[in-house]
Amino acid sequence: MAEIQPMSEAMYYALLALAEPGHGYAVMQRVHTLSGGRLEMGPGILYGLLARMKREGLISLTAEGPRRKVYALTPAGRRALLGEYRRLKQMVADGSGLEGYQ
């Protein structure tokens, strides 16, 4: 498995969106919702990301139709996502002293 920490923002949100299995378009919509509309992920980027995460064993196919594939996190993907979440949380905690800064 390739080095995946620190993750790109797009990959973090895509993994987060796949906490529940879903197809590509659903992932795009969930990313939009999860980021509060802050992150717009184009279908080209998402397709490349899904292909890369599948290659790296972070996600796998759970169902496959003629035009749609449903993906879900693998245990490795879940570990990677949790690891990144903890890393980000730690970084925010480390910077908590900045709260009072103007």
Add this chain to the structure above:
Amino acid sequence: MKRRYRFHPGDYALGENEQFYAEMAARGWLLEKRGAWLSRFCRGEPARLRYRVELSCPGVFDESSELPEEQRSLYEACGWRFVSRGGLVNVFCAPEGSGAPEFYSDPRQQADTLKALRRNYLLGWLPFLLLAALQLAVGAALFGGAGSALGRWATSLRLAWVTETALVAALALFLLRELSALLWGQVHTGLLYRRLRRGIPLNHAPGRQQRLYRAVRGVLLAGCTAFACLAAIQWATARPVSLPQTPQGPYLLLGDLGHRGERTALPVKGGESTLSHTHSLQAEQWQTREFLQEGEQNAWLYQQVYRLKSERAAQDFLPLLLAQAPLARDSDAFVAVQVPGFDEAYCAGLECAARRKNTVFFITYGGLIDQPDEQDALWQALAQREAAWREG
């Protein structure tokens, strides 16, 4: 339904292609099919459409360069409609203002899709390089070295430029067009790749940056087509005919050299007595072959006569004929001879060549095999025939 074909921008010009199709749609011509060079449009209502190009990225040995079905359906779920594919270029469209998201919000990701296109432009040089290497290798084997082969190749090309001007011009323009397209495509794909890697987004409406380049390509294509048509017409109207009993040009017949006999045909390809009278853009040409049966003996005579546009052109042309002489095979084998009525003349065995002003003669005469003194008779007869043709 009315249809129209238009040359589209090259595959490397992603933004130009998108703008081109959008402008055609605004004029009521909707993209139906994208081919290698041309796009087919059908008549429809003028529409404000956004077109986007996505490049397929197959592996080197992949048979199909189609976009994966899942990727296509993902784009369609986002509001894009797949229109057509030509090579690596997949064209999608969506109505203006439909809210269909751009394929790539990060240009760096889009840069990766150029991989197969860059590879294609690089591999595009291979056929030309292989052909040149093969020709050089065969030439080197036949003529004892690459330098000698290149020299012979250059001589053949200069000869062909005079004798088949239109064909050589058509091929040269075609090659120039194809090689310049390869080079242009390679350079532009490289530049686009670097821009995207630096995070500069693709310009979906780049304006008319390619206008000059497209005009040059159009001129090259028009020139190539015109010369190819001319070459085809010249070829079709210059089929060899049976050699007339009286000369129809400044060439000799075996009768002029004292041979009396019946025309015969040798049992080989090209064994008939024929005349081929052609015009290239630089020379009027006569080529004859004649075979006579004289008792038990055969007499034969091959001739090439070229009337060029100028004396200077003829002076330059004669050494090329000597260098390409089928029997002597080398201009050094020819010996200069003084012949009244000609500006220069040369002989080597059965082959003789001469020039008078803008007319060049190359003669291969079987009678010189065992009677070298026949040379004088040959020159005398040729001088008389040339003078007769010139005067009347």
